[in-house]
Amino acid sequence: MSGFPWWAWAILAGILGIAEMHVPGAYLIWMALGAAVTAFADAAFGMALAGQTATFAVASAVSCGAGFFVYRAFDRRGRRPSSPLNERGVAMLGARGTVCETFVNGHGKVRLGDSVWLATGPDMPQGAPIVVSAVQGTRLVVQMVPGAPAEVR
Numbered sequence: 055m056s057g058f059p060w061w062a063w064a065i066l067a068g069i070l071g072i073a074e075m076h077v078p079g080a081y082l083i084w085m086a087l088g089a090a091v092t093a094f095a096d097a098a099f100g101m102a103l104a105g106q107t108a109t110f111a112v113a114s115a116v117s118c119g120a121g122f123f124v125y126r127a128f129d130r131r132g133r134r135p136s137s138p139l140n141e142r143g144v145a146m147l148g149a150r151g152t153v154c155e156t157f158v159n160g161h162g163k164v165r166l167g168d169s170v171w172l173a174t175g176p177d178m179p180q181g182a183p184i185v186v187s188a189v190q191g192t193r194l195v196v197q198m199v200p201g202a203p204a205e206v207r
Contacts, residue, residue, distance in 0.1 A: 057103035063093035063110070084121040088114030143189035150199065153182045164196055 070086035091113035096106055146166070154170055155163035157178045164173045164184050175196040178184070188195035 057096070057101065057106045060093045060097035063089050063096060063106070067093060081118060081121055084117040085114050087117040088112075091117075146186050146189055146194065149186045151184055151186075151196075153178050153180050153184060156180045164194060166194075 067086045067089035070082045070089060074080055074082040074086065088110050092106055092110040095101060095109050099105075101109065149166050151164045151166035153162055154165040157173075157175060160174050160177065162173055162175075162178065163170050165171075166186070171194045172192065173184075173194040173196045174190075175184070176198065178198055183199040184196040185199050186194050187197050
């Protein structure tokens with residue numbers, strides 16, 4: 055029985071588990087699970103170094119594969135398509151405002167709430183009511199509100 059003692063694998067599992075909290079974006083917790091499984095198997099069966107490393111490799115690969123599905127499930131439940139959190143462009147779709155600088159050749163400025171935005175759309179006079187139909191970077195694509203008078207001022 056040559057190889058690492060079972061408690062060395064348990065310590066490695068603890069170190070990897072702690073490192074998971076301090077290393078951003080890492081999947082070390084799944085490797086820690088592989089080390090814990092190896093510690094348990096070595097304590098139960100007394101394996102040689104080759105068996106320990108094979109057990110660690112297989113247990114880590116299986117736990118990382120399982121982790122993929124765990125993270126994917128959380129990602130699906132965590133993101134709602136209707137939630138515009140951290141997606142300002144999505145939140146602005148359908149917003150209504152007014153033209154604050156006349157559109158000439160499809161370019162002008164619009165006011166949404168207390169902000170003024172560069173925008174593209176059909177030529178419109180100042181004061182025309184608009185609705186945001188798309189966002190392209192920092193520029194809004196707008197249309198005149200249906201039913202609004204063609205000449206506002």
